[in-house]
Amino acid sequence: MSFVVIWSEQALKELSKLDKSLADRIVTKIEYANAIGTLHLEKVKGKTVYKYRVGTYRVFFDRSLHDTAEVIHIEHRKKAYKK
Numbered sequence: 001m002s003f004v005v006i007w008s009e010q011a012l013k014e015l016s017k018l019d020k021s022l023a024d025r026i027v028t029k030i031e032y033a034n035a036i037g038t039l040h041l042e043k044v045k046g047k048t049v050y051k052y053r054v055g056t057y058r059v060f061f062d063r064s065l066h067d068t069a070e071v072i073h074i075e076h077r078k079k080a081y082k083k
Helices: 008-019 020-035
Strands: 004-007 050-054 055-062 068-076
Touching: 004 008, 004 020, 008 055, 008 068, 020 050, 020 055, 020 068
Parallel strands: 004 068
Antiparallel strands: 050 055, 055 068
């Protein structure tokens, strides 16, 4: 199933702080997986957000609308779950 992917201001800010090649890899993987229908989001236990793994980074999505997935947060896996 494909979604309309929206990037929040916070996610774009975090993306701009990453190395350019890593940021391009994250964006490319999300767009490609969404285009071919393999963007499978996994629900985070105890929270209302979903996650997608790109290497050692986790991309968190808000799925409050049916066909829309908003990227709300991007963080390294070591820091991603400590909040």
